[in-house]
Amino acid sequence: AQSVSQHNHHVILSEAASLELGCNYSYGGTVNLFWYVQYPGQHLQLLLKYFSGDPLVKGIKGFEAEFIKSKFSFNLRKPSVQWSDTAEYFCAVIQDSNYQLIWGAGTKLIIKP
Amino acid sequence: DAMVIQNPRYQVTQFGKPVTLSCSQTLNHNVMYWYQQKSSQAPKLLFHYYDKDFNNEADTPDNFQSRRPNTSFCFLDIRSPGLGDAAMYLCATSTPLGLAREQFFGPGTRLTVL
Numbered sequence: 001a002q003s004v005s006q007h008n009h010h011v012i013l014s015e016a017a018s019l020e021l022g023c024n025y026s027y028g029g030t031v032n033l034f035w036y037v038q039y040p041g042q043h044l045q046l047l048l049k050y051f052s053g054d055p056l057v058k059g060i061k062g063f064e065a066e067f068i069k070s071k072f073s074f075n076l077r078k079p080s081v082q083w084s085d086t087a088e089y090f091c092a093v094i095q096d097s098n099y100q101l102i103w104g105a106g107t108k109l110i111i112k113p
Numbered sequence: 114d115a116m117v118i119q120n121p122r123y124q125v126t127q128f129g130k131p132v133t134l135s136c137s138q139t140l141n142h143n144v145m146y147w148y149q150q151k152s153s154q155a156p157k158l159l160f161h162y163y164d165k166d167f168n169n170e171a172d173t174p175d176n177f178q179s180r181r182p183n184t185s186f187c188f189l190d191i192r193s194p195g196l197g198d199a200a201m202y203l204c205a206t207s208t209p210l211g212l213a214r215e216q217f218f219g220p221g222t223r224l225t226v227l
Binding site: 032034036043044045046049088090094099100101103104105106108 | 144153154155156158161163201203207214215216218219220221
C-alpha cells in the first residue's frame with residue numbers, strides 16, 4: 001500500500017530557530033505533493049503544493065518545500081519560525097492514478113516564545 | 114469567492130440519534146469527499162463522489178451514509194452516532210482534470226455525541 005511518512009510526530013523549537021519537517025512517500029509514479037497546516041482549533045489550510053516544474057516551491061507565511069524525486073521526499077522548511085507557527089503540519093500525496101490524498105500522520109510543532 | 118461551505122459548524126447530538134451534516138460548493142468540482150478527523154490525527158477518508166458515482170472506503174462503517182443530490186451539495190448521514198463518532202467532519206472538493214487534483218477543504222463540522 002502507498003504511504004506517506006512524517007518522521008517527527010512532535011517538534012519543539014524556540015522562536016527564530018530554523019525548521020525542517022521531513023516527509024517521504026512510497027509511490028514510484030507521478031505525484032502531486034502538498035503540505036497542509038492546521039492551527040489550534042482551526043480547519044485545514046493549504047500551505048504549499050508541488051505539481052510540476054521547479055522542485056523548490058514557496059508557500060504562504062515564509063514556508064518552502066523541496067521535492068527530491070530520487071529520495072521520494074518533500075521536506076518542509078522555514079528559516080526562522082515564529083510563535084504563531086505553532087500548529088500541526090500534514091504532508092499529503094496524490095498519485096496520478098487516482099483521486100485520493102494519502103496523508104502522513106502529522107507533525108505537531110510547538111514554538112516556544 | 115468560490116468556496117466549500119459546511120453546515121452546521123458545530124453539531125451536538127445524542128447517542129443513537131441520527132444526524133445529517135451538509136456541504137455545498139461553488140467551485141463546480143466533479144469530486145466531493147467526506148473525511149473524519151479526530152484530534153491530532155490525519156483526516157480519514159470516508160467516501161467520495163465522482164459526479165454521482167459513489168465510492169465507499171472499505172473500512173467506513175455502515176453507520177455512515179452519504180447523498181449527493183446535485184453537483185453543488187453533498188450530505189453525510191450518521192444513522193446511529195456512537196461516542197466514537199465524535200470528531201471533526203471535513204468536506205473537500207477537487208477536479209479530476211489532469212494531475213492538478215488539489216483538494217479544497219471546508220471549515221469542518223465538529224460533532225459532539227452526548
